[in-house]
Amino acid sequence: MKLDKTLYNIRKASKALSLITPNVINEMLLDLADILEENYDQILKANKQDLDRMDLNNPKYDRLLLTEQRIKSIASDLRNVANLPSSVGKVLQSITRPNGMQIEKVRVPFGVIGVIYEARPNVTIDVFSLCIKSGNCCILKGGSDASSSNKVLVSLIHKALEAQGLDSAYATLLSTDRKEVDQLLHADRYVDLIIPRGSQQLIEYVRTHATVPVIETGAGICHTYFDQDGDLEKGKAIITNAKTRRVSVCNALDCILIHQSRLEDLPSLTELLAEKKVIIHADPRSYKQLTGHYPTSLLEEADEEDFGTEYLSLQLSIKTVDNMEEALDHIDLYSSRHSEAIVSENSDRCDAFCAQVDAAAVYQNVSTAFTDGAQFGLGAEIGISTQKLHARGPMALDEITSYKWIVKGSGQIRNV
């Protein structure tokens, strides 16, 4: 009930936000960058409270950790966002009808965006900056592990807003009470969009329970198909990069599909993976081929569950295919439609692969590691969408806007 009133006020505030000039928003973002850098002590103290509650061996520990350097980097991202162009208000299409009506399709903010995320406190600042830059109020629901860090960060956001005379309702941190999340998921009247960022489990929960529209982000079960005409050196570099650059990211490689005619090259294709201590879950044919070449301690026989697994660790699976069709079928069955790649010098086969694979990003002789807003040249991103509705792949500023139709006339009525 209390949240209902809060949501009502946020919706009201979002109307006022649509009238604030971009300059004021940009100034506020630059202020916030300074404020963060002036308040290391306060931020790191709160972050330490969070860290003290977490086991050092928890893989989330590093995500939760803030340092002076990391805060500098967050402040630098803020300055970048302040300098990006904003396209809110842009006329996307303009139509004059025979009866004289002038129709314009105009880019507008969504209004109110709820973002549900896990332990990374930098997401709090990221999400706020992208939402407000595109004219949206944000409702932030961070992981309870990061609650002290998030409280301090949002209090600094409010400080920056107030310094520009702006409403603190433009950024609202929900409590860690689960009931508030459920209210948020059903707040169709007040919230225009919900973006879950985090584990597959979190995304499933949101998708299953929300009645507010959702954009799914994140989960990436990614394949690279090494074709019969694949270049060995390119393949080696691409596979190693896609798997080992950073294992915790959604565009990391999970499964190599290898054409049976190239099995002989598999030991060479995977030799850099061995150096990086990558555990391989190999299907029978690739297992046989790797035996005696790949370190025994890192080689396992794949079971069915290995396909369709997002490892987020130094592991991958290998599946041998008789032809590209089999590779395409495997991808269609197991992929999360995030990022998929082919390594081949045969351009017809590359084209067919790119045309037929159903994923946000399809690569030909490039590492899947590039699925990222900044790497695509789109500026900052709020996440990688793995659905087809509204936005697909990296979601930059334009992707967190909507549009409306404005029709101007002089008394036109419709006769038919």
Place this chain on the structure above:
Amino acid sequence: MKLDKTLYNIRKASKALSLITPNVINEMLLDLADILEENYDQILKANKQDLDRMDLNNPKYDRLLLTEQRIKSIASDLRNVANLPSSVGKVLQSITRPNGMQIEKVRVPFGVIGVIYEARPNVTIDVFSLCIKSGNCCILKGGSDASSSNKVLVSLIHKALEAQGLDSAYATLLSTDRKEVDQLLHADRYVDLIIPRGSQQLIEYVRTHATVPVIETGAGICHTYFDQDGDLEKGKAIITNAKTRRVSVCNALDCILIHQSRLEDLPSLTELLAEKKVIIHADPRSYKQLTGHYPTSLLEEADEEDFGTEYLSLQLSIKTVDNMEEALDHIDLYSSRHSEAIVSENSDRCDAFCAQVDAAAVYQNVSTAFTDGAQFGLGAEIGISTQKLHARGPMALDEITSYKWIVKGSGQIRNV
């Protein structure tokens, strides 16, 4: 379980569909138009079976009814769709990165679209033609009232598909078994999008239960604000047109907001409504003003429920406001964000209204009756979206597509 297999086959078919050339699709649509006109008897016979099960006084009766003339009109719409351009495959954005990667954002079909609708059998052909024209397989779930008509129409669709050697899985009619709808709503693996068309109740059901992404269409609670500087003649024409052109459509007027300084003009503003026998639910100030002018038998005092009601009949409500802000607040509270209008000669106020009203279409001195794909010059439409995600307002061919990113390179890897 059986449906699962069907859905799997449809998903498979959608891959093949993406390889069919537009010419073949267009030929098939033209064939289908001919086939419909050659099979009046069969269609009307099946339609009669449906009509015989329905009470003549049911308001759905007219929507269910097919006639030779209506079938001609459906065939004519098919020929129009065949002649529309299709933008599937179009490059929407092209980026060359400093490392030489070529990135293209390419328009692609969704893949498989489920459409759930009520008694109008013409929707069956409409939906099929728009889906296949944009490269999508469709799963049709029509109302049980129209089951015999739909069966015949889909059998004729299959005939047209087969005549071009195309897979009949491109159009699938679900049975009227409710369980199949629930399976469809949860078929995330096979279905890319669900569009409910029909009553608010149907839409709510789909929104609440679906885990597949949904685009809401249809419900329209529409206002027209007659401003202190409104032109009386324009206002009279616009209000009468928006209310009485067709009462069963979603862009029909439901509530007049009148500036208190123009109450004296209310009898004149509503005089054409009286001729059309429109029942007015008036708030106290407008009730007082209309008393003695508007026919007593058509004038009622409004209660709270009258605001926020989509009448779909010859009824509307009137609310007196002290200023435009009050009108904006009323709209924000009660509107379904479909179509909203202002009648005013004051251009500042018109601009402010258009900027601040949160709706798919906002009109200045134009009847809301124009919210329609054809009226906007967009070609045929599959519905009017009232949400902000993906598509807003009339959804034409482009709006039932998605995009993907295709990245071509020569072995690029990501270093940071």
